[in-house]
Amino acid sequence: MQARLQQTYRVSQEIGRNAIFKGSIELSKLQRLSSLVIPQPGTIQVSFEFNQSAFQHPAVTGHIEAELSVECQRCLGPMAQTIDQDFELLIDASDEDIQTFQLDSVYSEEGYLDMFAVIEDEIILALPLVAMHEDEACNPHWRPDTESEQVVEKNNPFAVLESLKGQS
Ligand SMILES: [Zn+2]
Structure with missing residues (x-):
């Protein structure tokens, strides 16, 4: 089943529903990321699903694709930055679970998970610390x-x- 993308999910409701959420997020909706890249109209393609079968623990797995523009630190000109990133994150895991499964965790707010924030964090982590043109x-x-x-x-x-x- 494929479902439309929304920003916030009630985790307990989504686990076991086997829904794959797919859609695009406008870059302008991700404020922290927007401040790190050259602002340009662009969208981020995402797909993800909630599950717990693989770990017997609530998790969210998915994929992010984006074409962003960052500033080259050598010439200060724009530079294309492609993001093509898989992610696999536990939800509300204890430190012990994180150790056991060797996965990072995201945390819900009273059972509600902001997936825009999760995806934004994943993209920020995927950006190079210092971007420079190959040439x-x-x-x-x-x-x-x-x-x-x-x-x-x-x-x-x-x-x-x-x-x-x-x-x-
Ligand atoms: Zn350059």
Whole structure:
């Protein structure tokens, strides 16, 4: 059974209904995510279902697809970011359950789960910490010396400390 997407679900009602929820969410509805990407009209395609068969514990599993635009940290220009992400999350799990099943948990508010917030969190986690175009020449003013310093920093934080010591 396929059902229309809504924002909030009563978990106890959905478990065992075997409904697959499928639809799209407008980027503008996800405020926290909107502040992290370049705002542009776009939609996020999602599908998910509530179940407990696999773990004997309430869970929600699904898939997210989105075409977002983020800012390249080298040239500050827009860069396409594709999100194609599966998720599998326990609902209202104790720390012990999380350990046992090796899955993260989301938490309902008095039995109601905000799936827009869950999906927003999943997308934010899937975004790269530092986005850069693959082509290093995207910014012609990008100074190679700055770049090599960053490589040193990444490989060996002590090398940077050494160079700072030398300056003082
Ligand atoms: Zn760039």
